[in-house]
Amino acid sequence: MRFKYGMAMFALMAISTTGFAESGPATYAKDVAPILNANCASCHHPGEIGPMSLMSYKEVRPWAKSIRKVVHERSMPPWDADSSKVEYSNDSSLSEKEVATVLAWVDSGAPMGDPADLPEIPVFNDTWAMGEPDMIFTADAEFVVPAEDQFIEYQSVYFAPAVEEDLYITAWEIRPSERSVVHHANLVRAPKRLDSVGIGQAVLTGGDYIGSYLPGARPLSYPEGAALLIPAGSVIQIQIHYAGGPEPLTDRTRFGVKLAQGRIDKVMRSAGTDDWEIEIEPNGTFDLETEVTLNHDLTLLSSGAHMHLRGSAYVMSAILPDGTKKLITDVPNYDFNWQSNYQLANPISVPKGTKLHVAAHWDNTENNPNVPDPNMKVVYGEWTDNEMLTTWSHVVLTKEKLGLKVVDGHVVGKFDDAQDSISSGILQSLPNTFTRPRKSDESKEVSSAGAN
Numbered sequence: 001m002r003f004k005y006g007m008a009m010f011a012l013m014a015i016s017t018t019g020f021a022e023s024g025p026a027t028y029a030k031d032v033a034p035i036l037n038a039n040c041a042s043c044h045h046p047g048e049i050g051p052m053s054l055m056s057y058k059e060v061r062p063w064a065k066s067i068r069k070v071v072h073e074r075s076m077p078p079w080d081a082d083s084s085k086v087e088y089s090n091d092s093s094l095s096e097k098e099v100a101t102v103l104a105w106v107d108s109g110a111p112m113g114d115p116a117d118l119p120e121i122p123v124f125n126d127t128w129a130m131g132e133p134d135m136i137f138t139a140d141a142e143f144v145v146p147a148e149d150q151f152i153e154y155q156s157v158y159f160a161p162a163v164e165e166d167l168y169i170t171a172w173e174i175r176p177s178e179r180s181v182v183h184h185a186n187l188v189r190a191p192k193r194l195d196s197v198g199i200g201q202a203v204l205t206g207g208d209y210i211g212s213y214l215p216g217a218r219p220l221s222y223p224e225g226a227a228l229l230i231p232a233g234s235v236i237q238i239q240i241h242y243a244g245g246p247e248p249l250t251d252r253t254r255f256g257v258k259l260a261q262g263r264i265d266k267v268m269r270s271a272g273t274d275d276w277e278i279e280i281e282p283n284g285t286f287d288l289e290t291e292v293t294l295n296h297d298l299t300l301l302s303s304g305a306h307m308h309l310r311g312s313a314y315v316m317s318a319i320l321p322d323g324t325k326k327l328i329t330d331v332p333n334y335d336f337n338w339q340s341n342y343q344l345a346n347p348i349s350v351p352k353g354t355k356l357h358v359a360a361h362w363d364n365t366e367n368n369p370n371v372p373d374p375n376m377k378v379v380y381g382e383w384t385d386n387e388m389l390t391t392w393s394h395v396v397l398t399k400e401k402l403g404l405k406v407v408d409g410h411v412v413g414k415f416d417d418a419q420d421s422i423s424s425g426i427l428q429s430l431p432n433t434f435t436r437p438r439k440s441d442e443s444k445e446v447s448s449a450g451a452n
Helices: 007-018 028-039 057-073 096-107 199-204 441-446
Strands: 135-139 143-145 155-160 167-175 182-190 208-213 226-230 235-242 249-251 254-259 262-264 269-274 285-293 298-306 311-319 325-331 342-350 355-363 390-397 404-407 410-414
Touching: 028 057, 028 096, 057 096, 143 235, 167 208, 167 410, 182 199, 199 208, 208 269, 208 390, 269 285, 269 355, 298 311, 298 325, 311 390, 325 342, 355 390
Parallel strands: none
Antiparallel strands: 135 155, 135 254, 143 249, 155 235, 167 226, 167 254, 182 208, 182 235, 262 404, 269 390, 285 355, 298 342, 298 390, 311 325, 311 355, 404 410
């Protein structure tokens, strides 16, 4: 649950000073290590994205005051959605009790405690955050990222091996070999090799958007009984936005998957919006509302959005045909450095004709610490100095009941109660990037058509 101020603040202060009176002061071994293991170690262990390892008292103790600061500010663990409004199954924010425990521990001198109280040290796969994949697709070529180059053309990358039979997967992870130079990447499957790999290009040729690699992104897994179908003959492709670091680096991105096993009733799909009518004045703010209409009864499982440095907040809602509004995600403090896929603890079923509605806000003023130059006018474009608004929701057809028997990702039969596949056709109306002219001629100079 996200932290609430007011009376909750006074309660937290009381807990942090008196909550351990009966059991003694908080210690690392008994109280803090379990919190760090469960919420921090997945990123803060050798070889992962965290700048330091937090796997032992020796590693944690020098950072005690810094840990106190980011925990108190709720900037770590990163979680930007308002969980008081919607419950998420992958919520990484700390509870009020966990925050109080960490504050009390630091305030009492960050003691080690009895080593006998230490929990078991978590074990992580050195390469894959989701564990060893059942199958790995590898980019068919390396890319040398030039040093200090922030304006590298988007790279269209293709994966091998080829998909020769229908393949059902239940989890996946995109893994660049040099994550420090990957700004973001969009993964799609298409019925043929595309010259330019964009989400729109893939969907319009009969393919699908699978998902994205974003700052802070974690592996994605699907609910029991659901799987992503990669049809035979598909080409798995990714569009990668690189940004050069201090020295040249060579990246070869991989796509690891877990293969479906057992009964599969629903095929995963995606719906979403894309809009380029963005025009932010110097030292100004900007608001944009955009939506698409859903053409089938769908169940929404997750959501996410991609903006750039001026992105400040967004709200995604489902507006039903009768006008009822269901909140999907409220992100009041969007952080470009940590872009999450928010998985709903309680999936939302909506009827045909529902509008997937997004309201976004950008802040191009000194109030936004991420803004490199508030005196710039900002329009839609590919680069970080420009802006974007691309949103998505992973969905399934509500009434679909395929009853497939699947072994190692391949269909071997059907259950007796299996029902014929529901032909989904076009899942939604086209986003505004395909139906509406750009807002200004200036934006045409900044970005090429169809960029994602």
